[in-house]
Every structure is written in C-alpha cells, then in structure tokens.
Amino acid sequence: MADFDIPEYRVSVDQLLPGVFIRLERINWFNHPFLFNSFKIKDETQISILQSLEVQQVICVPEKSDCLPGKPRAQRAAPVAKAAPPVESTLNELWRIKHERTKRLRKKKQRIAECEQRYSTSIQSIAEVMNAVTTGDISAVGKGRSLVDAMVDSFLQDIESTLHLMSVMTPVETVYYHALNTAVLSLMLGRDVDLHAKTMRDLGMGALFHDVGKTVIPKKILRKPTPLTKLERERFEQHPALGVDMLQYSSGFPPDALSIIYQHHENMDGSGYPQGLQGEEISNLARITAIANVYDNHCNQLNPAESYTPYQALSYMFTKQRTWFDKDYLALFIRILGVYPPGTVVQLSNGALGLVISSNPNNQLRPSLVLYDPEIPKKEALVVDLSEEPDLKIEKSIRPAHLPAEIFDYLSLRTRITYFVDPVGS
Numbered sequence: 001m002a003d004f005d006i007p008e009y010r011v012s013v014d015q016l017l018p019g020v021f022i023r024l025e026r027i028n029w030f031n032h033p034f035l036f037n038s039f040k041i042k043d044e045t046q047i048s049i050l051q052s053l054e055v056q057q058v059i060c061v062p063e064k065s066d067c068l069p070g071k072p073r074a075q076r077a078a079p080v081a082k083a084a085p086p087v088e089s090t091l092n093e094l095w096r097i098k099h100e101r102t103k104r105l106r107k108k109k110q111r112i113a114e115c116e117q118r119y120s121t122s123i124q125s126i127a128e129v130m131n132a133v134t135t136g137d138i139s140a141v142g143k144g145r146s147l148v149d150a151m152v153d154s155f156l157q158d159i160e161s162t163l164h165l166m167s168v169m170t171p172v173e174t175v176y177y178h179a180l181n182t183a184v185l186s187l188m189l190g191r192d193v194d195l196h197a198k199t200m201r202d203l204g205m206g207a208l209f210h211d212v213g214k215t216v217i218p219k220k221i222l223r224k225p226t227p228l229t230k231l232e233r234e235r236f237e238q239h240p241a242l243g244v245d246m247l248q249y250s251s252g253f254p255p256d257a258l259s260i261i262y263q264h265h266e267n268m269d270g271s272g273y274p275q276g277l278q279g280e281e282i283s284n285l286a287r288i289t290a291i292a293n294v295y296d297n298h299c300n301q302l303n304p305a306e307s308y309t310p311y312q313a314l315s316y317m318f319t320k321q322r323t324w325f326d327k328d329y330l331a332l333f334i335r336i337l338g339v340y341p342p343g344t345v346v347q348l349s350n351g352a353l354g355l356v357i358s359s360n361p362n363n364q365l366r367p368s369l370v371l372y373d374p375e376i377p378k379k380e381a382l383v384v385d386l387s388e389e390p391d392l393k394i395e396k397s398i399r400p401a402h403l404p405a406e407i408f409d410y411l412s413l414r415t416r417i418t419y420f421v422d423p424v425g426s
C-alpha cells in the first residue's frame with residue numbers, strides 16, 4: 001500500500017484503476033453485489049460492474065490505495081485495454097456469496113437462540129438446586145447429575161454457540177452463570193483430555209458446585225468493590241473448606257468431586273490456597289476446573305468495565321499466570337477456545353468492528369466475523385470470513401462494556417430471553 005498523505009476525494013468511476021481503494025456512496029448495500037461498501041478495486045471487471053450499476057462517482061481513499069485514480073479513459077494517452085464488460089458469471093457469483101453469507105448468519109442465530117434456551121433452562125435448575133442446598137436441603141444436589149448429563153449432551157455439541165453466549169451475557173446474569181460457565185468450560189477441557197464418562201460426570205458436578213461454600217460467606221465480602229482486608233480475605237478463603245463441609249455427607253454428591261471444591265484455588269506453583277499444594281498434589285479434576293474458573297472470572301468481573309475480552313483473558317493467563325496452571329491443560333484450553341474465541345469483539349485494520357462467530361481451525365488469527373454496519377439492518381448483518389479477505393486483519397479485541405449499547409446489541413446476535421431467577425444466593 002502506497003503512502004498517499006492526501007484526504008479522501010470524490011472521483012469518477014471512469015478514472016478508477018485496480019489498486020484504488022474506494023467507498024461507495026448513494027447506493028444501498030442491498031443494491032450492489034459487493035460484500036463491502038468500501039474495498040480496494042481488484043480488477044477491471046469490478047470497474048465494469050460499477051458502471052453497469054450506473055454508479056457515476058465514488059469516494060477515493062488515498063491512504064488505503066496502492067495507486068491513485070488516472071485520467072478519464074477517453075483522455076488517456078497510452079492505449080489502455082478497454083474495461084472488460086461485466087462478466088455475468090462474476091456478477092452472479094458475487095450475489096451468490098452475498099446471499100450465502102446472510103443465510104449462514106440466519107442459521108447461526110438460530111443455533112445461538114437454541115443454545116440460549118438450553119442455558120436458560122440450566123440456569124433455572126442451578127438456581128433451584130443452589131437455593132435448596134443453601135437452605136440445608138443437600139438432597140437436592142442429586143439433581144445436579146442430570147444437569148451435568150444434559151450439559152455434555154447439549155453444550156459440548158455446539159461449542160461455538162456456547163462460547164458465544166458466555167461472552168455476550170449481561171452482568172445481572174453472572175452469578176449462576178459462573179457456576180454453569182465453569183462447569184461447561186471444564187467439561188470442554190475434560191472431553192479433550194479424554195476423561196472417562198464417569199469422571200466427566202464427577203468433573204461436571206465438582207465444577208458446578210465449586211463455589212457452593214460462598215453461599216455462607218457474607219455478601220458484603222463477596223461483593224466488596226475495593227480490596228479485601230486481611231480478615232476479610234481469610235474469611236473469603238474459607239469457601240473451599242466450607243463447600244466441602246456442606247457436601248461431603250451428601251449421598252448425591254460424588255466423593256471424587258470433593259477435591260474440586262477443596263482445591264480449585266490451589267496453584268501448580270504452590271501459591272494458591274487453602275493448602276498451598278503443588279503440582280501433582282493437586283487433583284487432575286481440580287487443575288482442569290481451576291483453568292475454567294479463572295478464565296470465566298476474568299471475562300465476568302463484578303464491574304463489567306473491568307472484564308477482559310476472551311482474547312485478553314487467555315493472554316493474561318498465558319503470560320502472567322502461567323505458573324498457576326497445568327501447562328498441558330492450559331495449552332489445550334487455549335487450543336479449544338482459539339486465539340479469538342467466538343463472542344470476541346474485534347476491531348479490524350479497516351476500522352470496522354466485528355464479532356467473532358466461528359474460529360478457523362487452519363488459521364486462528366483469521367476467524368469468521370459478523371460486522372457492524374449501521375447501514376445494514378441487524379438481521380441482514382454481514383458475515384465475513386477473514387481467511388478469504390487477505391486485505392483485512394484483526395487489530396485488537398475490544399471489551400464489550402466499552403462498546404456503545406447499540407453496537408453491542410447489533411453484534412450480540414441474541415434474542416431477548418428473560419430469566420426468572422430467584423435472586424437468593426446471588
């Protein structure tokens with residue numbers, strides 16, 4: 001790309017050349033076959049297509065162009081090849097791609113809506129079980145079993161939609177969500193570690209109830225926005241032991257899952273609590289849950305403005321907290337989620353904002369996105385596969401809380417579902 005330090009200007013289509021970056025104006029996105037309203041002219045056929053659409057002028061963006069527009073064709077001294085007529089097949093192909101992208105988004109939204117419905121149902125069940133356990137009815141724990149079986153059957157079948165939902169939840173929903181997210185993420189990791197079905201169930205149960213001890217910690221400590229005092233910290237750090245006290249005599253709770261409750265804050269380097277265990281001293285299942293737990297805590301902070309993006313959370317865990325985790329499990333976790341997990345909001349090199357909807361197994365840096373474009377209605381939002389757009393790349397990920405509400409709403413792809421969750425325990 002040449003470095004033309006001149007402002008944008010309007011230019012006749014007749015002056016366009018391959019390499020000029022243009023922005024279309026006065027033509028609705030639905031009335032042209034190009035995927036974008038702004039793009040770099042690739043060949044003469046594209047110029048011919050613009051002419052066939054009777055577009056007279058476009059905006060030239062010198063900063064992004066390889067060359068500047070030339071003289072009108074008729075005035076060019078050197079003989080130039082006549083612009084190729086719009087090739088019917090190219091035009092048809094462009095429209096086909098554009099329609100296919102829209103259809104793909106509709107299917108994706110449908111899957112997300114179904115997944116959200118399952119999440120909603122699971123949250124209801126978790127709320128009921130947690131409330132029962134909090135009031136002393138530990139027999140309710142047994143219901144968690146069928147919940148975990150349902151999780152394996154449903155959420156692990158569509159990891160993309162599940163990760164998407166985890167990233168776009170609103171803060172009021174985080175309490176039971178943390179239990180559900182941690183369990184689902186642990187199960188994703190557990191499945192790829194090739195755990196036996198019975199062990200998977202233990203993992204799911206332990207992860208679901210990992211913080212059950214917090215239900216007896218004062219809310220003013222749990223929700224304190226400023227750093228805890230030494231005494232408050234000591235009280236807080238009792239929650240693993242309190243959780244074990246609550247469930248160790250419950251016939252419905254698998255004994256092998258107790259280690260998850262007791263050890264989910266232990267770190268591989270011995271810096272965790274309550275016992276300061278190291279390496280192999282920590283159970284396999286607790287090591288798996290610790291990764292899921294920390295990841296979800298990073299992404300869903302008490303103050304949403306402080307929440308990390310999935311990309312930031314994984315980067316932080318890998319660079320700053322690596323010694324806390326089992327290194328093989330952490331590497332596997334990052335591989336499962338991808339560099340930009342579905343649900344990550346990103347800014348592209350052309351300034352556009354997008355939301356990752358699926359990762360590309362062959363190139364983690366080039367996932368598929370849905371793009372924010374106020375000129376295109378939300379339900380027709382454009383899906384772009386970055387592996388097919390060499391001119392575009394991801395510049396950075398953006399915290400959802402930093403996005404204006406209308407952009408977040410546009411990108412979240414969510415249908416509104418109301419959660420009738422009893423706030424007790426939140």
Ligand SMILES: [Fe+2]
Pocket residue numbers: 210211239264265
């Ligand atoms: Fe915890």
